[in-house]
């Protein structure tokens with residue numbers, strides 16, 4: 385992985401990835417010049433051969449002497465070109481996939497470090513599409529330069545030089561034709577680039593919508609919304625179709641211009657002047673064949689290059705569009721002087737913290753809380769009162785606008801994010817699992833854990849029984865985001881993962897909400913061992929979950945309105961006591 389930051393502009397980005405392979409790329413370029421030799425030297429060898437044949441006037445059986453030189457030249461040329469092509473191909477097959485892999489991994493690495501906020505606002509499908517597009521388009525651009533544009537350019541130089549040896553006017557006609565051809569290409573290039581970028585953006589967003597529908601396929605089925613989803617996606621498809629058609633139409637307009645130039649200059653002017661010169665005795669038969677072949681080859685080459693050009697700009701457009709995911713800066717970054725967090729007791733302090741989500745009204749205003757190391761704190765409050773936000777801030781998923789959050793007197797904004805999150809085990813409200821085996825999912829909590837340690841954690845989280853009852857046991861794949869498990873099973877896997885991690889600060893955000901009361905009790909007994917001496921923050925709607933807590937904080941619209949033990953708060957007869965009384969069967973009422 386590159387350690388220097390990835391450049392945000394296309395050209396510096398391209399150079400950044402080419403740099404490590406530039407010697408190989410130069411060699412590949414050298415071999416791919418074989419095409420230039422093929423197109424320009426063959427007409428020359430054939431001219432020599434025809435002139436030798438035409439000028440030979442002796443016995444045919446003795447002609448070998450006269451024609452052997454061009455034949456040897458031809459054989460040498462054939463072998464050279466074939467060798468060039470094969471060597472170029474072999475090197476290309478080695479180097480290009482390497483560059484592609486390098487770009488893909490670096491982009492993935494960069495995108496992965498985007499914040500919680502970034503991913504809440506992006507569609508995973510669209511981001512994945514860009515990570516897939518970039519390396520592919522980039523290497524296509526590289527191959528076009530190496531295999532097409534540069535060889536064509538060299539062929540033009542060789543051909544004009546050889547033609548000028550016969551009559552500089554032929555070189556002039558060729559040069560004028562090429563300049564007009566290039567001008568037309570460049571004239572259209574801007575619009576090709578522009579419209580392909582627009583098309584690429586709409587394709588990415590279409591793919592994002594398709595992936596979003598597919599990942600929510602259970603919702604689609606449950607609400608019988610197949611038709612609705614098709615209609616919804618087809619609106620984006622219509623938009624993409626329009627943009628795709630327009631981007632292709634611009635290319636067709638360009639082709640009309642190029643076709644006309646080819647016909648007038650390479651067809652009429654060049655061949656006309658050639659015939660005129662022959663009629664006036666200024667060209668030999670061999671030269672006529674040479675000029676005709678050279679003209680034909682160059683026309684083919686630049687026509688081919690011209691057709692590749694829109695694709696070239698299209699790929700540039702795709703790359704620029706894909707670059708957007710690395711152009712958005714990481715919004716949560718480590719302080720340049722960040723040090724690893726060292727947790728001794730696990731004391732958490734909110735010191736005059738103010739926070740609001742972007743463009744929303746303030747949620748926390750000058751909040752001050754001290755949670756002592758090792759304390760077990762329950763958070764309660766109505767839905768949307770800010771409990772999850774409170775723990776998200778401790779995890780630094782968002783940066784606060786004012787104040788400080790301290791863990792053991794270290795400002796979390798001044799420590800590395802990795803070290804911060806390594807010290808906190810969180811079991812989120814809706815845990816999602818990787819599309820990997822159960823063993824791998826649990827081991828995610830501690831990568832160096834042995835199978836035995838994983839199984840031990842699973843036993844504590846009461847998931848060992850159901851895992852071993854599955855045909856493939858711990859090797860069972862859980863499906864995308866863990867869909868093949870029940871909500872409660874998913875929660876238990878997340879708990880096992882957190883137990884294995886054994887961090888000094890533990891956060892349970894509705895971690896047992898999908899479990900029946902009996903399983904919950906059992907898991908709590910398992911968790912007790914892990915919570916021992918560790919700071920624990922438990923969010924729960926089911927108040928009975930919190931009865932063992934040292935302290936309960938009651939949230940209301942971002943404010944902490946009550947703070948005390950269960951018994952103390954019941955005695956206080958305020959919000960908590962009211963909730964406790966209203967709770968039928970252990971759950972908070974809706975409002």
Ligand SMILES: Nc1ncnc2c1ncn2[C@@H]1O[C@H](COP(=O)(O)OP(=O)(O)OP(=O)(O)O)[C@@H](O)[C@H]1O
Nearest residue numbers: 504741742744747766767768769770771772773774
């Ligand atoms: N990523 C976000 N962007 C913008 N606003 C958000 C975001 N996450 C939460 N909010 C808003 O912040 C407020 C507090 O949300 P939070 O998730 O902290 O509530 P909560 O107390 O955990 O609720 P619940 O009990 O339903 O989980 C809500 O009004 C919510 O809409």
Ligand SMILES: [Mg+2]
Nearest residue numbers: 771772773813
């Ligand atoms: Mg929540």
